[in-house]
Amino acid sequence: MNLSKEIAGMILDMLSDSGTTEIRRNDLAEQLGCVPSQINYVISSRFTPEHGYIVESRRGGGGYIKITRATYDLSTLKMHLINSIGNNIDERSCRAHIVNLHDRGLLEDKEAAVMLAATADKSYHDVPHELRDKLRANIFKQMLISSMK
Structure with missing residues (x-):
């Protein structure tokens, strides 16, 4: 180790x-x-x-x-996450949020896998660099809202 x-x-x-x-x-x-x-x-x-x-x-x-x-109820956690994402988020920070949600049992394996794939840099290959983090933030926030209802 x-x-x-x-x-x-x-x-x-x-x-x-x-x-x-x-x-x-x-x-x-x-x-x-x-x-x-x-x-x-x-x-x-x-x-x-x-x-x-x-x-x-x-x-x-x-x-x-x-x-x-940190311990939050689900609605507080969702609000905190969405606010902390802001207008831009890089792949590393996005991955950390997803793994944390999964580790806390708030995302199933499949949900986490889909979110990781949808927010990975590979998914934004054809998007101009200056727009990638903004698009990733918008997609991630919508996925959070949908998955945590």
């Missing part, structure tokens, strides 16, 4: 009970035998709002990073 997966796994284990954990970056880095910047990398890439997490950072007084698994 690579170090990033090990760090993410450890944080997920800490989150599993209450859905919230506070970690001291330096302590976790020391425990895992890595540098604190590796902890930052994992948090900034795997524990994002697109993945369903809220991250708060405090400096001073020992400092800590608080990670919370």
